[in-house]
Amino acid sequence: MKKFVLGLTCGFALTATTAVYASDTLQVYLFPAMYVFNGQSKALDSEYTTLNFNGHAYVPVRWVAENLGKLVKYEHYTKTISIVNTNLTEELVLDKDFLIIASQGKIKGIEFGIGSNKNELIQKWGEPHEIGTWSTEFYRWHSYHFFFWEPDGNAGSIRVSGNVIPYRLNEIRDFIGEPLDEGEGVDGGWSYVYHAGDYQVFFTADSKESQIRYLNLKKK
Known part of the structure; x- marks a missing residue:
């Protein structure tokens, strides 16, 4: 040594x-x-x-x-x-309650939703594991990317990826119902689109039979 x-x-x-x-x-x-x-x-x-x-x-x-x-x-x-401890590495449970909670701008089981301030998250969760940019700045904690809009620094959308979404795209219909729309994703693959109040949820995979790569929650 x-x-x-x-x-x-x-x-x-x-x-x-x-x-x-x-x-x-x-x-x-x-x-x-x-x-x-x-x-x-x-x-x-x-x-x-x-x-x-x-x-x-x-x-x-x-x-x-x-x-x-x-x-x-x-x-x-x-x-x-x-x-x-945190819920950020636990598997998402996709059921009827998922869309009800999404209509509040939140991901089921996660305390911070759209509109939360960047400083609130840092105070509760500590420094992010990654800071980067996909069209706008994001902070990542485990599998959760929070995109913050300037000048207020409030979360405008949330992206969830990784093994916390252990579902194939074609299984989503069985858990939360028929999507409002479907089509090619913004970065390739295939997406199902659901409406939840003032919000939209996008599930994206490489194909209809593939495991979900990520979901996005944002305002319409």
Whole structure:
């Protein structure tokens, strides 16, 4: 294992942290470990490293928590790291209630919906896992992308993707009924469109027989 010496510092790879250096030093070793989460093997992301210090493995708490489906928050003033449960990695349940809740601008089981402010989400869920742009800025927490409209920074649409939608497109009719419309998706594939009050829900897959790639909830 490769050895190196570094200043004593706070060993948490969190977005909002600031390293504080002291005169003391630690002698640590790179530790190329593989991790298994609920039977699934996973290597550390490229920006993370496992360290061995005095026979103990040190790994970024954020990476471990997120792979367990949890959210991590860091409070700078109190130097407190919080790890909390979340519904953001649980499978969506598609039933009649799904469209009733969608008519309120929300995804079933998720507390924040369309109109929620960006700062509200950060305060409750911590820093996003990704910030990017698809026609407008989005913040991603696990499989949920929230698109925020300027200048207010309120959520204008929500996109859900990944394994939290374990359904094929042709199964959707059985769970929530006939779509109002269907056709080619905006980025290819095939979409079913449902109306829920002032909102629309788009389910998109590569084909009618394929697993859903994502759903979008937005105002009409």
